[in-house]
Amino acid sequence: MTIRFDRKPGLVVYLTAGDPSLEGTRAIALAAIDAGADVIELGVPFSDPLADGPVIQRASERALARATHLADVLQLAREIRAERPAAGLVIFSYLNPILRYGLHKFADDAAGAGVDGVLATDMIVEEAGEYLAELARVGLAPIFLAAPTSPDERIEAIATHSKGFVYAISRTGITGTQQTLTGDAAALVARIRRWTTLPVAVGFGISNAEHVAQVAEFADAAVIGSAIVELVERSTAETAPGAVARFIKGLHLPQAALAR
Amino acid sequence: MASDILPAVPSESRPGRFGIYGGRYVPETLMAALLELEHEYDLAKADPAFQAELSDLLTNYAGRPTPLYFCKRLTEQLGGAKIYLKREDLLHTGAHKINNALGQGLLAKRMGKKRIIAETGAGQHGVATATVCALLGLECVVYMGDVDMERQELNVLRMRLLGAEVRGVSSGSKTLKDAISEAMRDWVTNVRTTYYLLGSALGAHPYPTMVRDFHRCISIEMKRQILEKEGRLPSAVIACVGGGSNAIGAFYEFIPDRQVRLIGVEAGGRGPALGDHAARFRGGAPGVLQGTFSYVLQDDNGQIALTHSVSAGLDYASIGPEHAALHDSGRAEYVVQDDAAALDAVVRLSRTEGILPAIESAHAVAEALSLAPTLPAHEILVVNLSGRGDKDMGILARELKL
Ligand SMILES: Cc1ncc(COP(=O)(O)O)c(C=O)c1O
Numbered sequence: 029m030t031i032r033f034d035r036k037p038g039l040v041v042y043l044t045a046g047d048p049s050l051e052g053t054r055a056i057a058l059a060a061i062d063a064g065a066d067v068i069e070l071g072v073p074f075s076d077p078l079a080d081g082p083v084i085q086r087a088s089e090r091a092l093a094r095a096t097h098l099a100d101v102l103q104l105a106r107e108i109r110a111e112r113p114a115a116g117l118v119i120f121s122y123l124n125p126i127l128r129y130g131l132h133k134f135a136d137d138a139a140g141a142g143v144d145g146v147l148a149t150d151m152i153v154e155e156a157g158e159y160l161a162e163l164a165r166v167g168l169a170p171i172f173l174a175a176p177t178s179p180d181e182r183i184e185a186i187a188t189h190s191k192g193f194v195y196a197i198s199r200t201g202i203t204g205t206q207q208t209l210t211g212d213a214a215a216l217v218a219r220i221r222r223w224t225t226l227p228v229a230v231g232f233g234i235s236n237a238e239h240v241a242q243v244a245e246f247a248d249a250a251v252i253g254s255a256i257v258e259l260v261e262r263s264t265a266e267t268a269p270g271a272v273a274r275f276i277k278g279l280h281l282p283q284a285a286l287a288r
Numbered sequence: 289m290a291s292d293i294l295p296a297v298p299s300e301s302r303p304g305r306f307g308i309y310g311g312r313y314v315p316e317t318l319m320a321a322l323l324e325l326e327h328e329y330d331l332a333k334a335d336p337a338f339q340a341e342l343s344d345l346l347t348n349y350a351g352r353p354t355p356l357y358f359c360k361r362l363t364e365q366l367g368g369a370k371i372y373l374k375r376e377d378l379l380h381t382g383a384h385k386i387n388n389a390l391g392q393g394l395l396a397k398r399m400g401k402k403r404i405i406a407e408t409g410a411g412q413h414g415v416a417t418a419t420v421c422a423l424l425g426l427e428c429v430v431y432m433g434d435v436d437m438e439r440q441e442l443n444v445l446r447m448r449l450l451g452a453e454v455r456g457v458s459s460g461s462k463t464l465k466d467a468i469s470e471a472m473r474d475w476v477t478n479v480r481t482t483y484y485l486l487g488s489a490l491g492a493h494p495y496p497t498m499v500r501d502f503h504r505c506i507s508i509e510m511k512r513q514i515l516e517k518e519g520r521l522p523s524a525v526i527a528c529v530g531g532g533s534n535a536i537g538a539f540y541e542f543i544p545d546r547q548v549r550l551i552g553v554e555a556g557g558r559g560p561a562l563g564d565h566a567a568r569f570r571g572g573a574p575g576v577l578q579g580t581f582s583y584v585l586q587d588d589n590g591q592i593a594l595t596h597s598v599s600a601g602l603d604y605a606s607i608g609p610e611h612a613a614l615h616d617s618g619r620a621e622y623v624v625q626d627d628a629a630a631l632d633a634v635v636r637l638s639r640t641e642g643i644l645p646a647i648e649s650a651h652a653v654a655e656a657l658s659l660a661p662t663l664p665a666h667e668i669l670v671v672n673l674s675g676r677g678d679k680d681m682g683i684l685a686r687e688l689k690l
Pocket of ligand 1: 411413488530533648675
């Protein structure tokens with residue numbers, strides 16, 4: 029239970045937890061892992077997802093309408109961990125639900141549930157002193173986002189304080205699918221590598237096999253979020269796991285060196 | 289070096305902190321822009337040419353200084369403390385918001401940004417921003433919740449006339465909070481070319497400090513004017529608090545004067561239940577919303593609560609971080625006036641003094657109406673009348689059956 033990419037490119041799958049239901053997310057996550065996802069990011073629904081585009085906004089609304097909260101997401105993580113001991117598991121959240129839960133208790137409970145890492149969208153390195161200390165106390169990996177706009181000294185701090193992997197944002201903007209990848213991503217990954225040997229995953233807008241192949245040329249893993257969340261939206265609870273598995277198979281990832 | 293970025297010191301001593309509040313909690317993509325803004329603002333602040341241009345516009349375009357007006361009839365009727373009004377309602381565009389819009393507009397121009405985005409609740413900040421963009425020849429996009437577009441329609445029309453594009457926001461509560469989220473999404477996407485002209489003392493550093501600085505003129509003038517008229521400081525300064533810009537501007541110069549009470553008035557809405565008001569200090573808890581750590585109306589799971597106020601400008605789930613610090617230190621007091629009291633105050637001030645206040649500002653007037661009769665006649669209350677009420681005629685016609 030560590031974050032590891034055994035082939036290139038690895039695959040990180042973001043799911044909004046609780047959409048279509050907690051049970052549904054569990055089934056989709058298991059199917060995604062079996063189809064080749066190395067890491068599952070469980071998105072904690074938030075009332076005001078200001079870094080997200082319409083697809084994840086809608087998924088969050090649906091999950092909140094079913095009263096899905098951080099405690100439920102941690103329980104879901106525990107269940108996924110029990111079923112798939114080797115998969116990477118990351119909690120992806122806005123900061124406020126974590127603060128309200130209590131940073132200390134959150135660290136304990138996330139580690140206790142078998143979570144590997146935490147990504148807080150609106151937590152930047154400068155503000156992260158206590159956050160880093162709490163995650164370190166229980167051995168959780170802090171994963172920070174690096175942006176194309178981040179100057180070198182910020183990239184250095186982000187690379188130095190991340191564990192597990194560094195998340196490179198492919199372009200300026202919010203989450204959501206896009207037609208083509210910009211040149212921003214490759215340049216950003218090259219800058220990140222100056223300061224770390226951690227794997228670098230590229231996310232935001234990665235939506236198809238072509239994008240994944242492009243990312244494979246310069247990064248270690250691709251993160252797919254909105255494209256899969258949208259697929260879940262278009263599917264029923266019964267068909268979603270199969271649809272997500274087929275989507276992942278269609279990315280033509282190389283065979284894993286080690287079965288998960 | 290990484291160690292230069294990560295604090296070895298407690299966060300209280302970092303820039304942009306007010307006690308434990310404030311800071312910067314934003315997507316990484318915005319950090320470069322916030323750091324650039326902080327740097328450029330520091331340069332502008334120290335540049336006499338920038339200050340001279342701003343000062344000239346504040347005087348000759350916006351109409352500063354605004355009068356400090358003694359409410360003779362109202363004071364007599366209430367039979368207690370003397371009531372003065374700081375007439376920010378007389379400014380060009382009709383509210384204090386123009387002070388900040390001019391300051392940031394000049395800054396954006398200096399930074400070479402040609403596209404301006406803003407959020408607005410009551411529409412006053414949107415109108416002020418659209419006005420400044422027209423004046424400076426800048427493109428302007430204003431985000432506004434659908435609920436607010438409906439209840440402040442006059443201001444929507446004004447913005448359009450001024451050449452701004454008003455984009456309705458239909459997510460969440462369709463009010464100020466959602467307009468800010470949508471403006472931040474735009475900013476994250478277009479950060480290389482766009483200046484975000486935030487309208488209250490909210491958001492990530494340097495906004496709360498910068499917006500406060502641009503409204504400091506309110507308390508600087510207020511202090512000079514009350515000393516001229518009364519030869520002494522007031523007993524209290526009273527201001528309504530949405531995000532907190534007019535209040536922090538009205539309080540700031542009096543913070544060292546411990547004998548002056550600073551009273552912020554939050555919107556009590558239609559009742560004390562979560563969702564029915566915007567009284568952050570009564571129902572909120574510290575948390576992070578839209579870039580800053582402050583008091584936030586939220587549920588037990590950290591989801592942001594819905595809010596209600598008859599005034600769009602006070603209808604917001606969080607409050608500027610400097611107010612959170614002033615609250616916790618006890619230097620300022622925060623009280624609540626509800627929808628009904630604010631509407632009563634609109635009528636009372638209109639019919640006693642011939643001054644129609646914005647419903648936001650009327651919350652501060654309502655506090656003065658209840659406080660003045662409890663105080664002796666030698667005491668002085670200064671109310672910051674942040675805006676005029678023309679924009680509210682639709683709501684007033686309905687609520688008051690005019
Ligand atoms: C007239 C007036 N007063 C007060 C406010 C509240 O904002 P703030 O608390 O930033 O002064 C607004 C906001 O729209 C307003 O239009």
